[in-house]
Amino acid sequence: MAKILVLDRSEELAEQIRSFAEELPNDPEVVSCTKIGSIDHVQEHDGPFSVLVAGPSLGTRAGLRRLAAIHREQPGTAIVVAFQNEPDASLREIVQVGAIDMVDYPVDDLSLRAALKRALEMSQRIGAVTVYEPIYQPAEAVPQTHNARVFTVCSATGGCGKTFYATNLAMFLAQNSSARVALVDLDLQFGEITTSLRLQPSYTIADVLSHEDEDVDLTTHIEDYLVQYEDKFWALPAPKEPSQADRITPTEVTKILDVLRTHYDYLVVDTPTALAETVLAAFDLSEHLFVMATLDLPSVRNLGLFLQTLQKLRISSDNVSLIMNKVEKDVGIDVEQITKLFPQGFRSTLPYAKEVSRSVNLGKPILGAQPESDIAKRITYGLTQFLPPDARRRLEESTAASGIKIGSLSRLFKRRLVQITESAR
Numbered sequence: 001m002a003k004i005l006v007l008d009r010s011e012e013l014a015e016q017i018r019s020f021a022e023e024l025p026n027d028p029e030v031v032s033c034t035k036i037g038s039i040d041h042v043q044e045h046d047g048p049f050s051v052l053v054a055g056p057s058l059g060t061r062a063g064l065r066r067l068a069a070i071h072r073e074q075p076g077t078a079i080v081v082a083f084q085n086e087p088d089a090s091l092r093e094i095v096q097v098g099a100i101d102m103v104d105y106p107v108d109d110l111s112l113r114a115a116l117k118r119a120l121e122m123s124q125r126i127g128a129v130t131v132y133e134p135i136y137q138p139a140e141a142v143p144q145t146h147n148a149r150v151f152t153v154c155s156a157t158g159g160c161g162k163t164f165y166a167t168n169l170a171m172f173l174a175q176n177s178s179a180r181v182a183l184v185d186l187d188l189q190f191g192e193i194t195t196s197l198r199l200q201p202s203y204t205i206a207d208v209l210s211h212e213d214e215d216v217d218l219t220t221h222i223e224d225y226l227v228q229y230e231d232k233f234w235a236l237p238a239p240k241e242p243s244q245a246d247r248i249t250p251t252e253v254t255k256i257l258d259v260l261r262t263h264y265d266y267l268v269v270d271t272p273t274a275l276a277e278t279v280l281a282a283f284d285l286s287e288h289l290f291v292m293a294t295l296d297l298p299s300v301r302n303l304g305l306f307l308q309t310l311q312k313l314r315i316s317s318d319n320v321s322l323i324m325n326k327v328e329k330d331v332g333i334d335v336e337q338i339t340k341l342f343p344q345g346f347r348s349t350l351p352y353a354k355e356v357s358r359s360v361n362l363g364k365p366i367l368g369a370q371p372e373s374d375i376a377k378r379i380t381y382g383l384t385q386f387l388p389p390d391a392r393r394r395l396e397e398s399t400a401a402s403g404i405k406i407g408s409l410s411r412l413f414k415r416r417l418v419q420i421t422e423s424a425r
């Protein structure tokens with residue numbers, strides 16, 4: 001007897017097919033699988049299937065990779081995709097998974113029945129041992145074994161500009177290289193990445209975990225939970241409700257970051273001010289920490305304590321960069337003296353700039369909104385070494401071509417520092 005497998009997070013499509021299944025050739029049995037991670041089990045138990053109908057929740061890159069893998073293992077199953085009008089994948093990618101037909105979801109009974117009838121007939125022709133192979137092997141079906149570089153932005157005091165810096169770090173990496181960048185909001189209670197980038201996410205980090213309870217395969221579906229910022233980078237938002245934050249454990253944070261690392265080239269992690277266990281979990285995976293401070297005594301004092309804590313955690317100071325932010329004249333504190341307190345020096349000293357508020361109000365990182373501003377250039381200068389080597393060379397060449405020598409920028413910065421220091425006296 002012919003069998004149809006319906007793969008989708010919701011039961012609706014399977015119900016619809018069941019309602020007219022007896023009118024299809026050979027009155028096929030309709031099996032539904034709503035836990036996409038359990039597909040292998042279902043195929044082993046209830047397969048083989050003549051037809052597989054992939055519902056709208058498979059209409060993502062991760063979903064298509066999953067379908068491509070199924071197609072390779074079960075080439076005798078004819079795949080029909082029922083995706084929403086604008087799936088998050090190109091037609092070419094859909095063709096590459098070996099789908100023989102595509103309907104727009106939601107779909108009326110008549111069109112769906114016609115598509116399934118054709119698919120059933122075709123699968124009969126190709127038979128159980130089929131020879132049809134996809135023309136292309138989708139590149140993305142190749143398992144990725146690489147591990148993203150993880151950068152975490154943190155501070156001992158609130159309001160230092162962590163979120164500001166983290167969004168710009170993600171933007172910097174995405175703008176200057178072809179790397180895939182994911183920005184993760186680990187400020188689980190009061191995360192502001194979505195607000196500061198004006199994103200409207202469907203999911204948050206809390207949903208990743210709640211679906212995991214339902215046995216969804218994280219590795220395959222993690223990308224579905226991220227929201228894209230323009231065409232630059234992806235973001236995994238903090239939970240919508242602060243109360244959801246408590247339920248997220250450090251082990252879960254590690255797990256999510258580990259899975260994300262296999263899908264992206266860089267992870268940028270924004271954190272809350274407190275050194276929570278979940279933040280320490282991110283530190284453990286981080287190649288580099290960016291520690292922010294502002295030019296006021298409590299912040300500087302806490303920066304000292306924070307660095308001592310990092311030492312106790314055996315995080316090498318080579319893997320830590322200090323960023324002094326919101327530097328202003330006439331605030332009664334001497335930048336030079338402060339820099340002396342921290343012999344490792346500051347990677348960047350960023351001025352207090354009204355362009356920052358403007359960029360936040362626009363919902364754009366300043367590197368996108370005002371790349372020519374002094375603060376944007378300083379951020380760029382401080383981060384160049386974190387690019388992949390070829391991208392770094394390109395950036396250095398273009399900076400040289402535009403007449404701004406990194407050296408002169410640093411001299412300029414030193415001069416400004418002295419000016420600020422003097423005027424603060």
Ligand SMILES: Nc1ncnc2c1ncn2[C@@H]1O[C@H](COP(=O)(O)OP(=O)(O)O)[C@@H](O)[C@H]1O
Pocket residue numbers: 155157158159160161162163164165192325326327350351352353354356357360375
């Ligand atoms: N260099 C700067 N100049 C002016 N305003 C800044 C600067 N850096 C950050 N801000 C502003 O300060 C506030 C706090 O920054 P935010 O990134 O949210 O800090 P944190 O994430 O550390 O709490 C925001 O309103 C931000 O726009």
Ligand SMILES: [Mg+2]
Pocket residue numbers: 162163164187192271
């Ligand atoms: Mg923040």
